[in-house]
Amino acid sequence: MADIKDPENTVIITLKDGPVVIELLPGVAPKHSERMKELARAGAYDNVCFHRVIDGFMAQTGDVEHGDMEDGFNIRRAGTGGSDMPDLPAEFSKLPHDRGTLGAARSMNPNSANSQFFINFNDNHFLNGQYTVYGRVISGMEHVDAITRGEPPMNPDRMISVKVASDE
Numbered sequence: 001m002a003d004i005k006d007p008e009n010t011v012i013i014t015l016k017d018g019p020v021v022i023e024l025l026p027g028v029a030p031k032h033s034e035r036m037k038e039l040a041r042a043g044a045y046d047n048v049c050f051h052r053v054i055d056g057f058m059a060q061t062g063d064v065e066h067g068d069m070e071d072g073f074n075i076r077r078a079g080t081g082g083s084d085m086p087d088l089p090a091e092f093s094k095l096p097h098d099r100g101t102l103g104a105a106r107s108m109n110p111n112s113a114n115s116q117f118f119i120n121f122n123d124n125h126f127l128n129g130q131y132t133v134y135g136r137v138i139s140g141m142e143h144v145d146a147i148t149r150g151e152p153p154m155n156p157d158r159m160i161s162v163k164v165a166s167d168e
Contacts, residue, residue, distance in 0.1 A: 002139030020140035029134035045162035082114030102135030
């Protein structure tokens with residue numbers, strides 16, 4: 001496991017293959033970082049599937065409205081929902097979408113991010129300045145790389161649990 005410098009701003013996502021440790025960046029994107037911790041503490045991300053996983057691009061999850069259902073209908077709808085909290089304003093920065101960075105998923109409206117996020121498999125600099133970067137994987141990227149691919153995957157991987165490190 002990674003050397004955690006700021007447990008209050010570190011999230012641990014447990015996947016089937018092991019833990020993924022994410023350092024949140026509240027100095028860059030305070031509202032997005034706070035939302036992730038709030039949803040993690042509420043257990044909203046637990047058992048939510050990765051509904052869009054594109055090889056060489058990214059793994060997307062976080063649809064707390066549809067992503068935790070076991071039936072195929074809701075898995076197909078995963079990616080269309082968010083949380084019951086208001087959407088977040090964009091917090092664009094100069095940080096690049098490098099491999100292992102966490103980005104806020106959104107609709108065409110830049111101020112529509114809510115609960116969904118993606119982890120970049122590769123450097124995806126074409127996303128720079130268009131999607132909020134608010135975290136980076138500091139340990140466990142090999143577990144992210146092992147997430148089942150598909151849009152949606154036939155048998156999607158899930159976030160078994162998402163916890164704030166300071167709460168553990």
